[in-house]
Amino acid sequence: MSRCTHLDQVRVVELPETITGCEECLKSGDRWVHLRMCVSCGKVGCCDSSPNMHASRHAGEDGHAIARSAEPDETWSWCYVDKVGVGVVPR
Ligand SMILES: [Zn+2]
Ligand SMILES: [Zn+2]
Ligand SMILES: [Zn+2]
Secondary structure (H helix, E strand, O other): OOOOOOHHHOOOOOOOOOOOOOHHHHHHOOOOOOEEEEOOOOOEEEOOOOOOOHHHHHHHHHOOOEEEEOOOOOOOEEEOOOOEEEOOOOO
16 A cells, blocks of 8 residues: 655645535536545545546646545545545544
């Protein structure tokens, strides 16, 4: 099992007060299943069960490896590069 080497990228761990949805899906009118938030820049994207997998795509395109769950009551986070769970969320 590998360890995440991207913890120095973490900038934003708290969810915004209101999340309207996946930013990219809202623009294109697509649907999503679950939401993830990039903890480097705060961008909200959709999970890998969603058709467009925007959170995963954002991680690859922008080099922001770690995203946390943006679902209510879920506080886990995940590194898309190392493919491991990461404990970056204070709560
Ligand atoms: Zn990592
Ligand atoms: Zn999306
Ligand atoms: Zn980002």
